Amino acid sequence: MSAPFLYRAWVAASMVLVPFATFVESKKLRRAGVSVVRAHEKVGHATEPREDGVPLVWFHAASVGESLSVLALIARMGVHLPQAQFLITSGTATSAKLLASRLPPRCVHQFAPFDAPGPLRRFLKHWRPEAAVFVESEIWPQMLRRTHATGAKLAMVNARLSERSMESWRKRPKLAVYLLDVFSLILTQNDKMAQGMVNMHAPAERVARGINLKSMAGPLPVDDDALFEARAAIGHRPVWVASSTHEGEEQAVLAAHKTLLKSHPDLCLILAPRHPERGNDVMNLIAGAGLGLTRRTRGDMPGGQVFLADTMGELGLWYDLADIVFLGGSLKPIGGHNPFEVAQSGACVLSGPHVAAFAETYAEMETLGAACFVADGADLAAKVDHLLRDDAARAKSCTAARDFIDGQTDLLDGIATRLITALELTS
Known part of the structure; x- marks a missing residue:
């Protein structure tokens, strides 16, 4: 030819x-x-x-x-x-x-x-x-x-x-x-x-x-010593994670967290922006929202009202601390990010509606009860609140996430x- x-x-x-x-x-x-x-x-x-x-x-x-x-x-x-x-x-x-x-x-x-x-x-x-x-x-x-x-x-x-x-x-x-x-x-x-x-x-x-081979990537790496230290820092506080967020999404996440603090005053949000180099900008958003923060690039462990996880390669550590993860790139028309990494940690996935890059995966996960869509910041606050209050619903969603991953590995x-x-x- x-x-x-x-x-x-x-x-x-x-x-x-x-x-x-x-x-x-x-x-x-x-x-x-x-x-x-x-x-x-x-x-x-x-x-x-x-x-x-x-x-x-x-x-x-x-x-x-x-x-x-x-x-x-x-x-x-x-x-x-x-x-x-x-x-x-x-x-x-x-x-x-x-x-x-x-x-x-x-x-x-x-x-x-x-x-x-x-x-x-x-x-x-x-x-x-x-x-x-x-x-x-x-x-x-x-x-x-x-x-x-x-x-x-x-x-x-x-x-x-x-x-x-x-x-x-x-x-x-x-x-x-x-x-x-x-x-x-x-x-x-x-x-x-x-x-x-x-x-x-x-x-x-x-x-x-x-x-989709991204379901086969295996759990994200976790440093056992750092995990022990992070769990000690959190203690018995409830935690939720918002990861892979993009510019324009953190405001909705922080507004949701402020709403959640009214009924869950000791709740900690671990906020991990998609691009850690935006750390200073996100820190200013947190301060502007009137929320107390700690920051990973300062050597901190989770604490305060918001923990800014602005490093690379540590998402597995933060996922291991929470049963509830909101995955960004989805409140804005970006296409969504990889939900397999969250499911492999055994956490349930919350996502905005814009998930074109993983539409088929989210559809299957939603059917199994391993993922749930939110429309905006207010809806995000309501869904997180429900999962925090209902231990059985949260456990069922986490089990569905593990079952979803088990079904993929057989292939x-x-x-x-x-x-x-x-x-x-x-x-």
Whole structure:
């Protein structure tokens, strides 16, 4: 199959753009604390060895959520492929930091190379993958075609593209066919996305519904010593969590908390904004609401009327302290955030109505009683109040959350086996 014009144009453009992209990305990674040596992974210079004589399976994800979502799958494939080595690549410093402490056996992390001839040539020459698995929406033209050209088998898992992205691909059928034809298997999150992939010219016989792998990421990590200290600081006070909140949502959460304090005067709110760098702004909102606060970046443990949890990588700790979690990105039309992480902690989920990114998941959880929608801040206060007062209702919702997760994990072995077969991997 000859390369279409748009592909050839992108190859030419990428060669010109690499020096600029290298400068920008290296600067960004250095600001985030990444060493100069590791930053060079972006141009294909490996910093980990590739073991000779064993098959290597490469997983490529974009950022934190996508990277963490495939760890359980890698671990399960590792059981079936005891001789294999695994590589996971991602693009952000945050994902690298979180993955460092959670990598499965025989798995290493590297920053993904730029989608350009030089970086990909160096990357593929060193790693020589037998198979490559791309996560969600990672359709990089040269990465796909050059990896395919080495003889490696390719698959896509957890496929999820926006309607806008799919429409763009439908308008470029030659390019879409040229790229999507490299996949031996495309597993989507749901039936709607499976049909969407076929409509954008993916080979229909290789497209199938899988599962949302974010349900398989496993519980968020918890530092046992910090958890002991946090529980001691809280004592017997009731707690609820509002996590992954965005600008414009904290006001509704704080208004709900002020209402709740009238009937639950010792109630503590743990507020964890989606972007911890907004910590100062959120602190000002808390102070402006007339609420007392403690703050994690000052070294505090939960206390006061509001505890501002403005750090990365500690959500699992806060979820373990509460049975009630409001998940942000949902009172505003953002699309919602991952409810699996909350359910895995055994807490019930409250969410605003804007959950397009996880609509099917929320629908199933709501049916089981593991999640509940709220319309606004006043409704949030009413739902939290009900759960605080009714121990039986709260326990039932938490049990439903655990049951939902248990039902998902049974499917993981089937996905691992299907991938191993499609990628022609052997133990």
